[in-house]
Amino acid sequence: MLQLSFVRENKQRVIDRLAVKNFDAAALVDDILSIDKQRRNIQKTLDDTLSAANLMAKEIGRLFKSGQREDAEQKRQESTQLKQKTKELEHKLNELVSAMNEKLVELPNIPHESVPPGNSDKDNELIFEAGEMPILPESALPHWDLAIKYGIIDFDLGSKVTGAGFPFYRGQGARLQRALINFFLDEAIKRGYLEYQPPLLVNEDSGYGTGQLPDKEGQMYFVGEDKLYLIPTAEVPITNIYRNVILKEDDLPVKNVAYSSCFRREAGSYGKEVRGLNRLHQFDKVEIVQIAHPAESYNILEEMKDQVADLLRKLELPFRIVKLCGGDISFTSALTYDFEVYSAAQKRWLEVSSVSNFESFQANRMKLRFKNKEGKTQLAHTLNGSALALPRVVAALLENNQKEDGIYIPEALRTYTGFGKIVK
RNA sequence: GGAGAGGUGGCAGAGUGGUCGAAUGCGGCGGUCUUGAAAACCGUUGAUCUUCACGGAUCCGGGGGUUCGAAUCCCUCCCUCUCCGCCA
Known part of the structure; x- marks a missing residue:
């Protein structure tokens, strides 16, 4: 399959070149890029959330060790909520990734410049x-x-x-x-x-x-x-x-x-x-x-x-x-x-x-x-x-x-x- | 097919719930020393995604789960090794 980054950076070229294979890629490419955009947004939010959760988990560990049970207990509650959020984000991300891959594998390889046009x-x-x-x-x-x-x-x-x-x-x-x-x-x-x-x-x-x-x-x-x-x-x-x-x-x-x-x-x-x-x-x-x-x-x-x-x-x-x-x-x-x-x-x-x-x-x-x-x-x-x-x-x-x-x-x-x- | 053991970085091999992406050794790369090389010493050394960048996220066979937190606990699949059986 084509590299996503390539499709992202060479959208028009992909469409033009695939026309030589008699393949109309315009709609598919649009889909891919729009899903990709959503994906990256979700990815960013998820990464940030995970990052916060990671920090908090470390903090909780430290608090438990130093015997500050009450603080630790409170953080633990908060952390559970973050956990819920990451679950949702992960689920959404997985959906987007598999939707994108499904589309991406439908794109044929781009023909070399020397490939003549033709139908059969x-x-x-x-x-x-x-x-x-x-x-x-x-x-x-x-x-x-x-x-x-x-x-x-x-x-x-x-x-x-x-x-x-x-x-x-x-x-x-x-x-x-x-x-x-x-x-x-x-x-x-x-x-x-x-x-x-x-x-x-x-x-x-x-x-x-x-x-x-x-x-x-x-x-x-x-x-x-x-x-x-x-x-x-x-x-x-x-x-x-x-x-x-x-x-x-x-x-x-x-x-x-x-x-x-x-x-x-x-x-x-x-x-x-x-x-x-x-x-x-x-x-x-x-x-x-x-x-x-x-x-x-x-x-x-x-x-x-x-x-x-x-x-x-x-x-x-x-x-x-x-x-x-x-x-x-x-x-x-x-x-x-x-x-x-x-x-x-x-x-x-x-x-x-x-x-x-x-x-x-x-x-x-x-x-x-x-x-x-x-x-x-x-x-x-x-x-x-x-x-x-x-x-x-x-x-x-x-x-x-x-x-x-x-x-x-x-x-x-x-x-x-x-x-x-x-x-x- | 039956019984058991195990899968950790390029390789070897620690690590059994919290500063572990992971000790240590070997290998690789760079340097010091040397006329040069070796040895020794010092440093460095995985991948993917994301960001202009700083940074962040993910990966300890694959997938799922428990937990605030998993290489470490549980489930499941795959693979490897040992013994037995069968066999070209």
Whole structure:
């Protein structure tokens, strides 16, 4: 969420910038500021009252000690009244604080200056395109048919054992998954990331910290018995490592990478959009997370963008990068690049990565700070990106590299798979 | 799952109803001394809110309560450790 002090000092700017996200913030901001004003008034009165009560309590202690029972007794009566007053003030203050927080979390993050206006993915700005578009014969199969032909992914078996969207990977298909995970992790480690293996279940505080809760509650699987959520991305546990943490400036940037399975309920999705590997309830992803100095975060975003592009190049997949427009960018993000690979048999672009700078939006929510050179604590910036999500990469690899005699594995991956092509 | 112990500042560790935001040690930072370093000595060293500032308020695992007054008493939740049981 945005910092209250920022909203207070930059009211018009907040409203203007959020208009780019097609978000009319005027009324909300007014509400917040008016509640804030009341809050500060009450806070002041309460502080003064408490201060008086504290002084009196000390005085009473002194009187009792020196044996002045009568004076003490009288003060004690007075103090009881003060007590009543503080109770009322506290109650009122709590109401105002929670009302304000409720409103404050409804404000989206402010988009970066370079974010183009727009309403949907059609208005996203294409900023890069690379790789050769494969030309496939008419007989080319979409990946869900290739999966059956080569016996490498079994969707029906997944439906039987669990449900739709939970495929089994089998033989060379399973091997390919493992190869991709190791490849992605190794590439990140080469770039100085520290590898983590996070828990796949997180508590409520963590869900709140990265912004999945409260608004996207329905997207996560929930284990009610233990009040735990299955993670929709490793971003959640990895970023929450730093919840309520004050780092040293020298620790920045923090670079973490994690492979994890990801679980998403995807309620309301259906049709050919979700066919095969296009959208799953459980999938694998390698996620990169950085915690950065505010002055550096946009350089780091570019660096992460190049990193993801490099992976796609090594996988020899045609891809493009789009900068999300105001209408398509997420609630929490200030600037997002989406990466899409071309899946030649479906003739579709599939999103395989999303790299974002959240600036201090997540950090403020989870109190992730660092102590700067002047000794002041300051919110850090958080960034993350998929590097990469597996299923759609696999879809494109299978479709684009299919030949008469099998499906060819790109050179960079062969040391990981141990085979050069997938055969029947 | 059963029984017990415990959660205090960056760390270790005192404190069991009143000058305790918290002794002491270590670590960190600054200084004295030194050609330099070490040692020694002196000083300093948490966070949040609020105020132009002085100052004030809050925080001893989280939440609630008792009391004029709570780190200290009560309730509740969470977590850690030890023993037993179970187990990849």
